[in-house]
Structure formats: C-alpha cells, structure tokens
Amino acid sequence: MTSSVSSSAANVTTLIKLNQVGYKPNSEKLAVIPAVAATTFTVKDAYNTVVLTANLSSAKTWTPSAESVKLADFSSITAEGDYTLTVDGVQNTASFKISANAYDALNAGAIKAYYYNRASIDLLEEYAGVYKRAAGHADTTVYVHESAATSLRPANTIISAPKGWYDAGDYNLYIVNSGISTYTLLAAYEKYPTYFQGQNLHIPESGNAIPDVLDEALWNLEWMLSMQDPNDGGVYHKLTSKNFSGFVMPSADTSARYVVGKTTAAALDFAAVMAAASRIYKPYDATLSTKMLDAAKAAWVWAKTNPTVYYSQPSDIKTGEYGDGNVADEFAWAAAELYITTEEDAYFADFNQSVGSADVPGWPNVKSLGLISLAHNIDSLSYVVDKDLLKSRLNTLATNISSQKTTSAYGVPLTSGDFYWGSNSGALNKALMLTVAYELDNTKTNYLKTAQSLLDYVLGRNPTDYSFVTGFGVKYPQNVHHRPSGSDTVAGSIPGFLAGGANGENKTDCTTPYPSTLSAKSYLDAQCSYMTNEIAINWNAPLVYVSAALQNLTE
Template sequence: MSRIIFLYGGLVLLFAVSCKEAIPNPGDTFSGQIRLNQIGYYPNAVKKAVVVSEMDQRKFSVVDSHSGEPVFSGELSGQLDWELAGEMVRIADFSEFKKTGSYHIYIKDIGFSFPFEIKEHVLLPVFKGSIKGLYFQRASMALDEKHASQWSRPLGHPDDSVLYHPSSGKQSGSLNSPKGWYDAGDYNKYVVNASFPLGQFFLLEEQYPNSVADGDLNIPESGNGISDYLDELKYEMDWVLTMQDEDGGMFHKLTTKNFEGMVMPHEATNQKYIVGKGTAASLDFAGAAAQAARIFMPYDSIYAEKCLQAAKKAYNWSLENPQLEFVNPEDISTGQYGDTNFDDEFFWATSQLFITTSDNSYLEHLKKEDIDFNYSPGDGWTKFMRFMGIFTLLENKSLVPDELYGTFREGILNTADDLTMRTKTNDYFQCVDDFQWGSNSDVLNTAMIIAQAYRLEKKPEYLTAVRQAADYILGNNAVGYSFVTGFGDNPPMFIHHRQSAADGIVDPVPGLLSGGPNKDKQDVTDGVVYPENVTPMKSWVDHEDSYASNEICLNWNSPLTYILGFLEQESK
C-alpha cells in the first residue's frame, strides 16, 4: 500500500491506494517453466512449485482460477543449481495457503502455471483412475461402451487353447489360460510381473480395506456386493492360477514368439505359447497366492483355500528346484523378466505363507535370512519382494517374535530416514538420483518404504516425503508432465501402448503410468530421438515408439495405486 495526500480546506486527507501488480487473465496458455502437482494438494500439505528460470524473479502469487484475483503471495527462494535436471530453479512455497479452491501460480515475465486444486480427497479421482486403468488391460473379454466409454473394443486373446512351448517341459498339447491383464504395452502375460504387482495391490487392501466400494469403478462386476477393487484383482489372480503345472511349479509366461505390431487386441492373432518354468515365477506366485488367501477369505472361502493350496504347492516345488533360472529360448524374444538370485523371492513367499498359516516351519526359514534394508534404483521384480515380505510381517506384530520384529522395524525406519533425508536435497524433492528403466516406479517404491515407516511412527516428515513423491509423478518434475494418462492438464498423449496407438482415439487409455526418465535410452537404437545433451531427469519423450521411457507396465501402476490410496486414507 502507498498513501496519496490531498489538501482540502486546510485538512489533510489520506487515501490508501493499492499498489498490487495487475495480473492478466490466464486464458488457456500456461508456462512449462512452473512445475507443480497438476491435480492438487491437501489443505494441510506442504505445497511447493519449482520455477525454472535464470532471471531474478522474486515474487509469486497464487491466483484464484475463477475470479482471477490473487489470494496469496510469497517470495521465491534463492536460486538452486539442479544438475540431474540440468536446470537453475527457484522454489515457490505456498504451504501456508490452505483455502480450498482452484488456483494457478503466477509469476511476472513467466506467466501462469497449470491449474491445480486444494481440497480434501484431492487425489481420489486419480487413485480410482489408476485402478480402472487395469480394466482397460483385461485380456479375453470385450470392453463394452457402458464400462469402457470411448475405449470400448472387441474381445482379444481368448487364450483358451495356448500351445505348450518345449521350454515348458511339455512336448505337445495346449492350456486353457484366459483372463488376466496385459502386462504392459504389449499383449503378453507374465507370471513374475503379475504376482509382484498383485502383492502391492493386496497390501493396500490389507492395510486400508474397502478403500474402493462396490460400484466405484464402473466395471462389469460392479453391483455384486464385493469391492470393485477386489473384483479387478481377482480377474488377474484367476489367470495366474491357470499357469500352475501339475507338480506345483509355475510356467513363466504366456506369450507370442515376438512382440505384435501396434494393432488392436483382436487384430493381434499370432500364436501364443506357454513358455518356460522357473523358481522366480513359482516363488512370486506363492507369495501373491498366500496373500490372496487372506484377502478373499471373508468373501469366498473356497476360492481362498484354492489360492492357499496353490501357494503351498508352488513353494514346495521351489524348495525342490531352488535355482531354476528362466532364460528366453532362442525363438522367443518377448519380455524375459529374468533373475539369477532368488533370496528375495524366497523371503517374500515364506513371509506370506507364515502370516497366512501361522505355521512355524515357515518362521524357522525367516529366522535364517540376512536382510538387506537398502533400496537401490532398479529394485523392481528382482529385489523389492524382500520389502513386501517385511511390510507384511510388520503388519502382524502378534505373530512375529519380538527380536525379529524389532530387526524389521529398525531396518525400515532407518531406510525411511535415509530416503526422507534425500528428499530435502534431491532435485524435485524425491528420493531417486539414478534414473533407470521405469524410474517412476522407483520413486513410488521408495515412497512405499517411507509410507510403512509412517505407519510405524507418525512423523510429519514421512508423510510429506510420500506426498512429494506423488507431486513428482503428477507434474512436479523436470519434464513438466503429469505422468498418468488422462490426469492433469499436461499428461502423456503418446504412450507405448498398442491399443492407445491403434484405436484411432486422440486420448490414450486413461489411468496408466508412464515409465519415466531413463538415462540409458535403450530405444535410441530403434530410432527414438531424445533432446540433444539431455540430462538424466529429462531422458523421457512423449512418443509411442519410446518403450524405454514412455511404456506402461503393471508393476509401475501398482505402487502408484498404493501411494495414492495411502495418501487418501492418511490425509483425512
């Protein structure tokens, strides 16, 4: 405010005049220099936007999207040099502003951010969307317009007579193996990467039951009296159960010999095969099936018992075949999901079977394990299982001996403390500094570890770190995209996903998480072009050919669903 003085009849009259800078109408033009969560923030959350600029801006405003009026103003931080992103940035911290509504950030000479909301349950739509994305991945059924809207499509891959490949140990015959979700942008199904995501999905249900109600997702099973979430997970579990051999071991995958072209599911008609058999698939299945037995027991005890017996058979087979590594046969070039060390898989399967059965013979195996509590980028289907086992054991304190429980608790808290500390100095306030294939899942998996620590000790810094991981995924990142299709004002439009590429619809299938920046850029040899001299955090392109950075995958959506569900429950 300034004062203007008028003299009138010897009297001094003072009038206060606003010196607020006039803010233009945002229109439909938004600046990519302002990165923030494009969905929004919980009222009491830490709220930070990253401003990419080498100019000497000092102030920012929060502007009401409807009135156009500034409702909060603040000072930008000093300039930071972020090497992983290759950017000079300042931070706009508007955590103090808690009023619900729809807003933009405005900065003179830069412009307006994408719009965002502040409100309770702000992430609920994208949480449900991340689950509905799985429905769009269903094999062996048509997606009708009632449930799929514009993304309806004919039935693809009935998988009712899949030939055995010689690597399966069968020399002839076929398997009836329908249902399940397509694993990624391709039309194949893999036991390892069905079981691991199921474990993460099941964890959310065990910790926060009934987060999704019957009818919430508009899927064919809606209205059956069971949570739509469990209905969707059962569709995948039903398929995995078909992949068990008579001796208990699990076939590794159901796949064509080579990846199909970018066509619709019903147009991808090359012969599929039941390929391989191995310890990794068998143990991963045993872990997921043992969890499924607990999850489904209140609703369908017969199905739950079926899952438990299948889990035991797969586990016992693995004890007899503890080092059977799967490697692609010479004539198969689809996803290998290989592994050479099965300690983490054994730990996960043993943990789940122990908690489900209370059988101390499993506990004796657990006591012998030497657990690594450190998380390394790339710890996906090969190593993160050990954390999944620990999470379940921590949830069941009454069953775990005090000394063993104390070891697990201390290990998770120490790891979470380290990861949380990294968010305070890492670019874009997340835990990862090595951006590999599926780096977005690394961001979310580290957040899952911190989330478990928060369940043990309600430290505000833990909750903030998990929220900032979600902020990163939803737009507060070096490329300025919300990485979830269909959510945010700047989402991926050209994911590496066959249906989205072939269906003739402008918008890709919604609710699917792009893999994220990948410094190794394996698809460059296939002609994918990245920006010149691109930094690790920007090694991402929104192009359907970029399988290394812009593909979708089940084990990327699963930690996304967990984190969003966790935040919706813990931010009440």
C-alpha cells in the same frame, strides 16, 4: 491412436512446475520455479484475490536436469478451491486445486487401467466407453512349449489359461511381473480396506459383494492359478506368443500362444501372491481362499525342491524374459506371506530376518514386499518376528530417502541414477515404502511429505512438465507405447496409465530425437519410445497404493 501434441524442451525450462492433479488441504505443497531474479511468489484464489505472497527459496541447481531453480512453498493454503501461482519474470501462470478428495479419481483411474488391459474379454461400451473393443487372446488353446514340457505334459500339450492382464505395451503375460503388480494392489486393499470398499470403478463386477479393486485383481489371480502345473506344483514363467505382435488391436493378434519354462522365481512369486490373496479374499469366498493357499503351498514345495531353476530364453522365443538369477529375495517374500497367512512359524525361517536391509522393491527385488506385509500385520505377528528390527529397517530406509529430498533443488529424493527404464515406478515405490514407515511411526511427518513430493513429481513437478498419468493433469502423454492405445480410433492414450518416465540410459528406440540427453529431461511422448513412454502393470501398481495412502493419511 497417436496425437500430435508436443512442446519444446527449451520452453519447458521456463515454466512453473507443480502437481497438476491437486493437493489435499494439509499436504505439503511445493512448486519449482525457474531461477529468475524475483524473490517472492503470489497465489490468488478463483476470485482473483491474493491469498499468499511469500519468499522463494534461494536458487540451486538440480544435477539430473542441469537446471537452476527455486522452490515456492504454499503449504499454508489449506482452503479447498482453485488457485493460480505467479512469479514476476516467469511467463506462465500455474493453476492448482486443493480438495479433500484430491486423489480419489486418480486412484480409481489407475485401477480402471487394469480393466482396459484385460485379456480374454470384450470391453463393452457400458464399462469402457469410447475405449470399447473386442476380446483378444481367449487363451483357451495354449501350447506347452518344449522348455516347459514334462512327461505328463509333453511339448505341444494344449492347456487353457484365460484371463489375466496384458503385461505392458504388448499382449504377453508374465508371472514374475504379475507377482509384484497384483500383490501391490492387494497390499493397498489390506492396508486401506474401508477406502476401497466404498469405491465404484464401473467394471462388469461392480455391485457384487467384493470390492472392485479385489474384483479387478481376481481377473489376474485366476489366470495365475491356471499357470500352475497341477501335476507337480511348478509354475510356468510366462504365457506369450513366440514374437511380439505388431501394433494391432488384441482381437487381430491371432498368433499361437505358449506357456514357457518353469522357474523358481515364478513359483515363489506365485506362492507369495497366492498366500496373501488367500487371507485377503477369505471373508468373501472361503472356498477360493482355500484353493489359493493350497496352490501357494504346492508352489512353495516345488521351489524348495527346485531352488535354482532360473529362466533361460529359448532360441525360438523373443518376448520379454523377466529373468532373475538370485531368488533369495523371492524365498524371503514367499516365506513371509505363508507365515502371516498360515500362522505357522516354520515358514518364517526362510525369511532370514537377520540378513539384509529394507530397500525399494521392484520385480527383480521383492524381499521388501515381505516387510510391507509384516508391517501391515504387525499386531498379529508371533514371537519369531523381531518387530523392533522390522521397524528399524523400514525407518532406516525411509530416513535415507527423506534425507535426499532436503538437498534436492527440486525437493524430490531422486538423483541421476534414479532415471532408468520405468523410473516413475521407482519414484512411486520409494513413496510406497515411506508411507509404510510412516504408518509405523506417524511422528515422522517428513516421511509423508517426502512421499507427497514423489507423487507431485510424477504428476507434473518434474523437468518435462508432464503429468505422467494419461488423462490426468493439464499436460499428459498422448502417445504411450501401448498397442490398444496406438491401434484404436480414439485420439490420445487410454486413461489411467503411468508412463515409464525420463530415462538417462542410451536409447535407440526412436528415429525422432529425444529432447535432451540429461537424465531427468530425456523423455519423449512418442509411441516408438518404449524406453520412456511404455506402460506396465507393475508401474501402475505403486500409483494405486501411493494415491490411496496419501488420500487416507493426509487430512
């Protein structure tokens, strides 16, 4: 349900901006200060005792927001507790918390958001509280669209494909975006299993023998398995209605649903995720593990036989496309995952390790997901992998990202070109890659500091003064573009979702004007703003990974 919470852009520019959720005791701690005349800042503890007075940095202008700002560094404060930061000439007092478990609730909330976005299940009050709702989209009667028809499954054949996560603010499901989303949760578990094994998300599966994050991922993996055609191993590109629904609750959307197209990208993303899932679920369910690996191999064979089947939107389908006309990166990612899981060197040939460099992943660009898995499993890799090259490429990427932080007035490695649709996920995927590189060489403490700066950005150290995660921080989005949040009777947004963030692109989605045309300030907390305020499963995924990484890597 929408809320009337708002603030003017003019007032935001005069505020102290910092991480509104908190800091680990030994993390780097920075705040952005308007470029007032003052040269020092003061921090007081909960007893109003001054614990730090220190110099501000010199003023610099950050191009994406055209602001002249200074930085306050209070990293020397390491004692747990509640604090306030003040600067003469700045009206507001900024509060912050230091805690050993600073990101536990954030991490759990970011995963629990996936539960709130489940299809095909009643969300019971016992687990969902005030966000309880009736099940929508059973998807036990799904039609094969003409674009996906074969002789064995002709058009309008009925199949069953229940479960899965709603992709974003809508009620459709897409294999390509499910690929990177589900993988990132699995990768977080693979790297930090002990952390996740101790977590209780209070979901229906809590208390069984499987860690809750894997239970949640399994809800989507089981849907993905149903999207594979058992007759040929190909994978349907998406499961959707023909048009986007209105802003109604899931149970009120009764449109016919279709599986649309088979594509090489879908098959390869599917193969990669299933290969990774096979090794991760093996200790918990050997039969499921085998099923997943068999499915991955079948999808791989289909993709090798059909290497250039790209998505083309049928004329009667108006939902999201997730089209990709270059699948070299998908081949590389699937090859890496199959190689790691099967320990068969032949798969690795398709990774093409001599070609390309590490980059920041996103749903159209997934080769670096293979690099992440190779890094996570580096001690068990065979001779076919050039481990020095792997480390070098990750190090080069991390060095380039970190160098941008040192020249940024906001102390974040973001430039004007980083403010696009879903910019917050881009920031967090940068942070993810930094933590992967840091794990390979923990002497590179600047990597960890830069990752922290990107999480700080998302949680409030940004020109909008929003913590972009619903329900977390002092000021967070109340009106995300998300059908359940906009259609229920509860004020504000369902918690745990990362809003897309500031977007410098041309936007025509709202009649309400955006507060600024400057790229880092062009954000609107309004339901109409799908270009800055939508949520998406692939945007939440790096929030899960990065919050777990910083919780575990920082003392």
